[in-house]
């Protein structure tokens with residue numbers, strides 16, 4: 897393949913604004929459709945602070 901993207905940004909952590917890359921430990925709330933980085937997911941005890949539902953690991 898000629899085109900290999902170096903960075904695959906899948907989104908930003910809604911809490912701290914950090915860019916999240918494919919292959920990183922990323923958590924997602926399917927209800928709010930927002931992402932959380934591993935640090936923030938831990939701080940909110942793996943529950944979405946917006947809706948209170950459990951975060952899914954990506």
Ligand SMILES: [Zn+2]
Nearest residue numbers: 909912933936
């Ligand atoms: Zn974060």
Ligand SMILES: [Zn+2]
Nearest residue numbers: 925928944947
């Ligand atoms: Zn949520």
